[in-house]
Amino acid sequence: MSDASSSTTALPALDNTMGMLYLSALFAMGLWGAGTVQMYFYYTTYPQDSRWLKYLVAVTWCADTANQGLISQLVYTYLVTNFANPAYLSALQPTLLPMMFLTGIIALLAQTFFCWRIWRLSNANIWLTGATYIVCFASFVSTMVFYGIAADYNEFAQLIPLHPYMHALNVLSAASDVIIAMVLVFLLRKQRTGYRKTNTMINRLSLFALNTGAICGLCAILTLVFNIVYPDTYIYMLFYIIVCRVYMNSLLATLNSRETIRAIGNATIINSMPNFSNQESISLSFVGGNGHPELGLESSGTTENYRDSKMAGVRLVAFAHHVQGPHGLRSP
Incomplete structure (x- = not known):
């Protein structure tokens, strides 16, 4: 003891x-x-x-x-x-x-x-x-x-x-x-x-x-x-x-976090855009080309790419949305 x-x-x-x-x-x-x-x-x-x-x-x-x-x-x-x-x-x-x-x-x-x-x-x-x-x-x-x-x-x-x-x-x-x-x-x-x-x-x-x-x-x-x-x-x-x-x-x-960021991006960027009277519908589009995604506005007939504008463009999308292969990302 x-x-x-x-x-x-x-x-x-x-x-x-x-x-x-x-x-x-x-x-x-x-x-x-x-x-x-x-x-x-x-x-x-x-x-x-x-x-x-x-x-x-x-x-x-x-x-x-x-x-x-x-x-x-x-x-x-x-x-x-x-x-x-x-x-x-x-x-x-x-x-x-x-x-x-x-x-x-x-x-x-x-x-x-x-x-x-x-x-x-x-x-x-x-x-x-x-x-x-x-x-x-x-x-x-x-x-x-x-x-x-x-x-x-x-x-x-x-x-x-x-x-x-x-x-x-x-x-x-x-x-x-x-x-x-x-x-x-x-x-x-x-x-x-x-x-x-x-x-x-x-x-x-x-x-x-x-x-x-x-x-x-x-x-x-x-x-x-x-x-x-x-x-x-x-x-x-x-x-x-x-x-x-x-x-x-x-x-x-x-x-x-990519899905959340994508949802925020679709909501905020679309709501920030001016109205286009000649388009029936507008949505945010992430179109990949040669491994580099591009930010654009997609409508029923046209796609307006804001490559040279002050929008959160190629580099922001590349940060917020991981690029998956040579075809990039595309979301409606």
């Missing part, structure tokens, strides 16, 4: 160390469930999407699921298998660093998709897209380098000299997410017109893009801040572990 009591009192406080890992596993599982629901909605709502986009979603979800399995096994090993074994708390569990590897993969996949949207929205501006992607790829490379350096470590104490490198890694991660959000918002704002309702749709798209990048960037910033302020705790892991779930949910939320 006394031995059990002394063993219990010998355990250090775990609230800001293993307790943070436990909370990370709970939050990560909740976000994984939300992402799984979004994936089901995506495959049932957009069966016509291109094959590469479906593969992207599948690979991202599989990597995220593997990551969730690793964090669950990590917490179980520390808190159950090695319960009342204080000596093991300083050990670097072998599944921790592979989680970092998978996080880097998931981040690169999501950021590649968002850079592709920048490419389409900027009308294939190779300099803008390339500069943005270089920052994203640099973040990925830094993660892989860190993983390569620490792959054989077996003690948390061995990671202490790498803290400055971890700080630089988090700065790059936050910078890439913020840059993506800012570039998307900038390109969208350039599409503003004199029509109030069209501007309303652009504002909603801008806010959506800003929120998508800001949430991912915020996780990286909080990881950096707590790692600097509380280096002897695992509070920073709470934000680092859930960031890959945030990437997956951001990717799927962007894809699943």
Whole structure:
């Protein structure tokens, strides 16, 4: 009885160390469930999407699921298998660093998709897209380098000299997410017109893009801040572990929002147009040609393309409606 009591009192406080890992596993599982629901909605709502986009979603979800399995096994090993074994708390569990590897993969996949949207929205501006992607790829490379350096470590104490490198890694991660959000918002704002309702749709798209990048960037910033302020705790892991779930949910939320954006676009743009007395009916048409969708007004007899007007044209449509193959999109 006394031995059990002394063993219990010998355990250090775990609230800001293993307790943070436990909370990370709970939050990560909740976000994984939300992402799984979004994936089901995506495959049932957009069966016509291109094959590469479906593969992207599948690979991202599989990597995220593997990551969730690793964090669950990590917490179980520390808190159950090695319960009342204080000596093991300083050990670097072998599944921790592979989680970092998978996080880097998931981040690169999501950021590649968002850079592709920048490419389409900027009308294939190779300099803008390339500069943005270089920052994203640099973040990925830094993660892989860190993983390569620490792959054989077996003690948390061995990671202490790498803290400055971890700080630089988090700065790059936050910078890439913020840059993506800012570039998307900038390109969208350039599409503003004199029509109030069209501007309303652009504002909603801008806010959506800003929120998508800001949430991912915020996780990286909080990881950096707590790692600097509380280096002897695992509070920073709470934000680092859930960031890959945030990437997956951001990717799927962007894809699943297309029907809503299409409905907003049809309602707001049509209502913003002047009346055409010689046409019986007018509807918004997304006609694809050579892989580039064009915004037009379709009536019973004619189609008026506003290619050179100030309407939210080719680039806005390319952002709001994912192009599916060489024939583009067409909606009545």
